[in-house]
Every structure is written in structure tokens, then in C-alpha cells.
Amino acid sequence: DNHLGHVERDIVRGNDSFRAFEEVLDISANQSQADILLLGGDLFHDNKPSRETMVKTINMMRKHCCGSRECMVEPLDVTSLQGFDEGEDPVVNYQDPNINIALPVFIIHGNHDDPSGPGQHSALDILSASKLINYWGKQKNIEEITIRPILLQKGNVKIAIYGLGNIRDERLARSFRNKHVTWLTPPDIKSYFSILVVHQNRPIRDGKDAFPIDQIPSHINFVVWGHEHECITSAAREGAHSVHILQPGSTTITSLSHGESARKHSFCLDVKFVGNDYKFRCKELPLHNVRPFKYDELMLEGQDCGLSEADVISFLQDRVQHMIEDAHRDYPDVPQDLAKPLIRIKVENTGFHAPAPHKLGKEFGVGLKVDEWLMANPDDIIKFWKKNKARQMAPKAPNANDDDMEEEDEILEAPEIEKLVEDELSSDKEKSKLQILAKTEIFDAVANFVT
Secondary structure, eight states: OOOBTTTTTOTTTTTHHHHHHHHHHHIIIIISOOSOEEEOSOSBSSSSOOHHHHHHHHHHHHHHHBSSOOOOOEEEEOTTBSSOOTTOOOOOGGGOTTOOBSSOEEEOOOSSSOOBTTTTBOHHHHHHHTTSOEEBOOOSOTTSEEEOEEEEEETTEEEEEEEEOOOOHHHHHHHHHTTOEEEOOOTTGGGSEEEEEEESOSSOOTTOOOOOGGGSOTTOOEEEEESOOSOEEEEEEETTTTEEEEEOOOSSOOSOSGGGGSOOEEEEEEEEEETTEEEEEEEEEEOSSSOOEEEEEEESTTSSOOSSHHHHHHHHHHHHHHHHHHHHHHOTTSOGGGOSOEEEEEEEOTTSOOOOHHHHHTTTTTTSOGGGOSSSOTTSOEEEEEEOHHHHTSOOOTTOOHHHHHHHTEEEOOOOHHHHHHHHHTOOOGGGOOOOOOHHHHHHHHHHHHO
């Protein structure tokens, strides 16, 4: 998941998603010289990306994906590709005579960039029509789901890549239960190394269904699981047929949660045909153009912290300062423009004051020039919560996810607006005091600006 365009208007983080994605392209095209680049959905953060995001994306892909390097992968069956008129034979972009593609990109859509509107088009269709990507995995009829693979070959290695773009989890689970999902396979399926790319919930959360792993057929050798943002570097064996599942995670941080705090990676999958069977090796490649992120959880009760608001602010500011130092120590190779870390502390503060966010952030950048900020999110550091006593006695569902239950057991706490206004009006600092402007002064200022 690349989420290009995420917080693109943020003065500090606006370019983060593009920096990380360009590193993935550079690793694939130059360092690894990969035969193909496989993306698991959510290339874009918004369903309708801004023009700026589209221009940046096209320029990056043109720079890294176009070129004179010959692609040695032979397409055997690509009828599932999108972006072709009815009656037109689908063709991979690197075999189009009108464009030179050195790095073929194969991608499915996610829940952020899924097809919508008349014609059911996605932002990916624009890139597909431009011949910059090979887009597949879209379902024409979500009542009867058909999963058709793309068949490729290089030397004696045959690859079947099954793709399923995001479908609402409840609907997909119901389709599996009602046996409305069909897997199309070539006659000689045993001669292929089969890869499945999906973009769905992996665990069941918030009472919603997830992709039923036990329904993955036995001929699938390897699964690339999109949608989950936590990067897990080792492929786990799961399901009825013990299939290898890799969860590469996202390349940029979109939510300040525990799952996003793991270091981001891209992965190189090397498949060889040895003897009468396929062997593969999956190598993790750390991404360096990713902003450092440190996450922590704590309970104020039992800590060396007083009950007053000033005590809580002092205690938490000290904890944040240590986390900033840890981020600089643990990510020494991050570029200078990405060095300001993201910090999030989830604080259980039952019996303690919950200070306003701007008070906690004053020490780290709130009210200062951006160049003086010590971190990337000084106004959004702390998330306060309290236990919901009414829920604490309720039994936990046998299949409930721990993180989901924690969310159910908490009440988010925010400072009252009246308290914020009172603090501002009573501030001793001259620059913090609110002033009332006369209507005539505002009109004159606007007129001078326009003219």
C-alpha cells in the first residue's frame, strides 16, 4: 500500500508518500533489476487523487518504469487485464509498440482507489490507459466472482498471478460461503508457481468479516496480502493448505498506530525451478526514505507523575523527548528532510487531567516556525483514553481481536472547548492573546490585498 497523496497539503509530511514510493521504484528498476513490480492495492490514498498527485505519480513512473532495458518475461495469457475496449485483445504494456517499458508494474485496486461512478473506473484506469501499469483484478460481476490469473513465463519458470481487487469484506465472505467464487486455472496448473494478490481484512475486526484464508485453493503457493499496514518481514504459513502469506505492509505512515511503527520494507521474491519443483526465496529490503515513527502506550497510574495538569504535561513532555532521541538513534540513515520523527503516545489517564494538545506540543514546535520543530506532528502527539467501566465486565468474544477489544474498552477523551477558550483568553503571553478586529479594518485589508 503506497497511499500516494496522503496529507499532501501538510507542510512537513506532504511529500512523504512520494519519497517512499520512488525508493520502491528505484530498488525495483535499478538495484534489484526486478522482472516485474507487484503492487497490492491502494496506490493512491484518495479515490479521486488531486492533479498534483497524478502528475507526480506519472512523472515518477515514467522516470523509473520507462527505458530501453528489455523485459525477458513472456506473457502467456493476460486476458484479465483492464483498460481495453471490447473486442480489443489485451496486451501487457511492455509489448505495446508505442512505449518502451523497462519495469512492468502489475497492480490490483484497494479500498482507497477502488472503481466507482459511471463505467466503474478507478484512478488506476488512467495509468493503465497511459500504458504505465498493468491493472487487473477488477470484477465485472461481484455477485459471481471469477478470479482469473495472468500467466507469465521466463525461461523454465512459469508464474500464475491471481489478483482480487478490494471487495467489501462482508460481501466477499458471503460469496465464499455461498460458493459464488470461481478460480480459473490453466490445464497444466501444476507446472506453474501460483501467486495470489489480495487487498482485504486479514483478521476479523469490529465484527466485520475477513478474507477466509481456508478458502485459498491448494494450488496457490504464495500470497501477497495488501490492506494491512503493519510490515511483517517473514512469510507465515496459514490456512487449510498451509500457504505462505507475506504481509508487506504500507510504504508510508497513514495512521499513528502500533501497527505502523514497524520499519517499512519492500520485498524481492526470487522463484526458480529446481529438479521437479519450484523453490523460492523472499528477501526483505528496508526502506530508508520513510519518516521515523515511534509509538508507545502507558498508564499514568503508577507512574512518577502528579495529578495536576502541569505535572501531567511535564511528565509526558519528558517521555516525548526521550522518544525523539530514540528515533534519531534508531534511524541514523534517514535523509535530513525526513529526520523530524512522528511521535504518538496512547495514554490511559483515569484520575488525571487531559491537557490540551497544543500545551503538550509547545515544547516541540507548536507556535514556532517549521524549521524549529523537533518533530513532524507537535500538535497531535498524545491520544488520551479511559476505560469504559460498563464494558470491563463483559466477556470477550472467543475470536475477537485483542486490538479491537481494546478499542471497545476505551473512551477517547478530548479537552472541553470551553477550557481551551478560557486558557487562550487568560494567557499571559502577549502573542497568544486573542484580539477583535473591526469590520472596516478587515474590509480595507482584503481590498488592499486584492488590488
